[in-house]
Amino acid sequence: MTTENKRHALGESTLAAITGGSGAAVVESLKDIAPDLAEWIISFSYGDVMARPGLDLRSRQFATIAALTAMGTATSQLRVHIHGALNVGCQPSEIIEAILQMAVFAGFPAAINGLNVAREVFRECDVTVGT
Amino acid sequence: MTTENKRHALGESTLAAITGGSGAAVVESLKDIAPDLAEWIISFSYGDVMARPGLDLRSRQFATIAALTAMGTATSQLRVHIHGALNVGCQPSEIIEAILQMAVFAGFPAAINGLNVAREVFRECDVTVGT
Amino acid sequence: MTTENKRHALGESTLAAITGGSGAAVVESLKDIAPDLAEWIISFSYGDVMARPGLDLRSRQFATIAALTAMGTATSQLRVHIHGALNVGCQPSEIIEAILQMAVFAGFPAAINGLNVAREVFRECDVTVGT
Amino acid sequence: MTTENKRHALGESTLAAITGGSGAAVVESLKDIAPDLAEWIISFSYGDVMARPGLDLRSRQFATIAALTAMGTATSQLRVHIHGALNVGCQPSEIIEAILQMAVFAGFPAAINGLNVAREVFRECDVTVGT
């Protein structure tokens, strides 16, 4: 297998592990407007970066959720990665904690808006917060 | 002990565990200009939020480091929390991973600037990245 | 009354003065997902911070509206605080000025988006801008 | 013609060249809430700034689209300026490139969200990307 194929294959499997979706679906969603972006998402974001062994997938998802909550400009990506956190074994209550913590670092509006996204995802997944 | 004293005491111990510093030093650093902010940092940020049992301190530090790297406006706080991550048992290589991952979510400049802060902290602490 | 009860009570009354809403409603809105956040909003945001005597409520609302307009990531909170500004005696035309001023500091898109929120709030409240 | 009239007239013609819209429509859209903002948009943004001869309109639109994509807080203004880019002769595929490039500088979520806006504009304009 060529290096390029390996990057793609590794990205595919990491993408599946985190988002539960397939690379084919990513390609399909972008093929009309920017097919190369789909390839970058698979090979670079998931193959080169998220697949790296140096940090476990749970920690990676807490990092992503915190960052997207703090930025406040990436609601649909936050939704994907809250799903992803559930997929890699983060507890709903832990996801809430990572979002709540952003009240300290990025302010209450960021935390509240992040929680509203989490609530939607939890409902879609029929998940309850064990508080 | 009153509730207020409990919040402060819990904040003090959490602050010590993460930053290695004392509440007294925080109070000292702000007493000339905003003494109440020092109390909020201890009782609210560390006592109410960071001390919560629902997420382990390592995960909390990955979340904080990722968010501050992505925001790009809080260099000195990022420095404090990279120290903090080392204090609660995050490996230097794991800290690097959390920062690198921000290249995907917040862009390469955010990741590069975050790494430069990590490099300084690692040097101060005489820590080497086991790559 | 304990310190903790005092913080909560002061937060409740400040929240009522600014938003016109009750702490009970805040608690209700978050009890399914993050009940402690409701308590922080009441006791910390409104009790510890917004209730402080050192700055009048009108000036606090101008500060909040300007910041949320400039940030551009907190539309629903901007809506709440434009309502809040009307509640504490800010004139509609003054609210518009604070938002317009953000064209200078955060750019025209921020100011235009902020004005669109103000227009919606003014319509809900049947308020007209006395220009 | 007075200087003030010249600024307004130059702004009107630049606004028409870029957005395809009229100053009258801008004035109409803001006359209920902030009529002076309409005048600033015409005379300052388009008359003083965008009309300057030192940079061609195509380059100005690439700059605007890149900045609004990176900021992530100005969706409706990004929509206007993608229309504007088409109006001044930018190719759809070039607009996509400017947005894609933001994956490097502002992260993948910013680029993906920008592309989604471009897709909508291209559909409205019955434009296809020549990939």
Add this chain to the structure above:
Amino acid sequence: MTTENKRHALGESTLAAITGGSGAAVVESLKDIAPDLAEWIISFSYGDVMARPGLDLRSRQFATIAALTAMGTATSQLRVHIHGALNVGCQPSEIIEAILQMAVFAGFPAAINGLNVAREVFRECDVTVGT
């Protein structure tokens, strides 16, 4: 006097009232690289916007300080406008309050960084916070 001259003159006097500086100094500081920006600062920012009668200068400075603190990307402008707030009669303790309040809306790092700027300005001006 022409409209253009009136805008400039009004901007000059507003600039002087807020910053204590002269339009000539602004022009001097930018004449090597972007002389027209100096004119925009005087005529647009201070003449068209900040000089408007609909909001008092104290409220305008609280709005500006809050926004620049929340944004976190404009340290030198925050410095100028903390000076400006003192010039138009804001009390040091009130300026601190406006900055502290940003802990709620933009997070503790923004508030702490804003306070550090205020401390420097107060020292330069030999001002003490009456706490």
Add this chain to the structure above:
Amino acid sequence: MTTENKRHALGESTLAAITGGSGAAVVESLKDIAPDLAEWIISFSYGDVMARPGLDLRSRQFATIAALTAMGTATSQLRVHIHGALNVGCQPSEIIEAILQMAVFAGFPAAINGLNVAREVFRECDVTVGT
């Protein structure tokens, strides 16, 4: 040559064309802390993205400079890309225009801070703005 080698080689040549620097220097600067980031900068940022034929290098630099100016969190990267803009044939006066335009979209502080970076780069390169 493998695909991976092609990406690297293309990235190297694009990096050289824009920054005037070598991939070896990028690798050197990051080898102590995050050697893979150096490879991503070369192969992904410059090889996959910036090298794409769909948009000329001048337009790409205007887009980058505008975005980094608007974001306000990437001073050292803005410096690199103003150098880069000069390297690919952008006139100093055009670079100033792209930065000035950000006063409209991201506010005056962003534009002023961007200009200060440009001034430094122009001095380093002994370039004068032909105004």
